[in-house]
Amino acid sequence: MASSASAPRGLGKAILLGEHSVVYGHEAIAGAIEMGVECRAEPAEGNRLVIPAWDIDLREDEDHKVAKAFAALLSASGCNEPQIFHCETDLPAAAGLGSSAALCVALARCLAPTLDTDGVQELASVGEMQFHDTPSGIDVALSATGGIGSYSKADGLKLVDCPPLPIVIGLSGVERSTAAMVAGVASRMSESSTKACISTLGNLAILGHAALCEGDMASLGELMNESHRCLGKLGVSTRELDAMVRASHLAGALGAKLTGAGGGGAMIALAPGNEEKVAARLSQLGYTSIITTLGAQQ
Ligand code: PMV
Secondary structure, three states: OOOOOOOOEEEEEEEEEOOOHHHHOOOEEEEEEEEEEEEEEEEOOOOEEEEHHHOEEEOOOOOOHHHHHHHHHHHHHOOOOOEEEEEEEOOOOOOOOOHHHHHHHHHHHHHOOOOOHHHHHHHHHHHHHHHOOOOOOHHHHHHHHEOEEEEEOOOEEEEOOOOOEEEEEEEOOOOOOHHHHHHHHHHOOOOHHHHHHHHHHHHHHHHHHHHHHHOOHHHHHHHHHHHHHHHHHHOOOOHHHHHHHHHHHHOOOOEEEEEOOOOOOEEEEEOOOOHHHHHHHHHHOOOEEEEEEEOOEO
16 A cells, blocks of 8 residues: 555555464564555544545544444543544455454554554554454554564564565455464364474474575575465365466465465465566456565565
8 A cells, every 4th residue: 555645554464474372472584565554534423434446434432343443442532522533445355364463553552543563463463352252463553563574472573574465465355364273183182183283383483484585585484384284284275276376386376375364364375576477367266466575664
């Protein structure tokens, strides 16, 4: 999203490695993307949130999860002046690209313009908790900070000093709920195969961190492929995501995997020099594809 003069914004993100395992304390690797949410507020008679791209126009007391997040943010910010919040976004909702966190960060910045980045994360997390019961915090951290790096619940976001990483995003067009996908994995955590998948996903992210720092795209791609297979075993991939991953490989991607919670949503492909070919192949199959970079700056 082209950043307009001074509209407070939150960025979207894509997870390179470590979704789901990050919820259990493992490290994940992810980057902010240029797509995001921009928010402007003006005085009004009552609080209202308008997001035309997501077909949202609501007050904070409505029975809607976005209204609940909006209400939680209004209350936590201590802002007592009624306002109408206009949000513009090029992020698809519920697609695994951090749309709820981007909204919460943009609203937090609008409600409390003097907060520093840590303060924005803290306030935005209050809203994000209304969307996802147990968010790891990775989405809000990247949305507020930008860049590319490793994240764990214990250590927060540690940026990696590397050039922005070109990726292709493929959208399955299937909306899903992160909270439901995370709850599904949690319900299977007593099974040894689920525990093994979570620990493998965490280990792949650690290896990916090293590959990213070394600029070793071939290894990074292979780790993404392994991660996608593991996410499939975890039960969070879908026919559409698998089809896009296969198509990306055929078009020359070094690595491809679902990104985010799965169950629909998006996949990413790492295809240095072959981005256009991968995007064209995904489009031919009827999926929306986006060529972008991980590492967008706030
Ligand atoms: O699908 P998204 O963009 O909400 O990403 C979710 C990532 C998870 O690891 C599955 C959940 C989390 O809170 O980290």
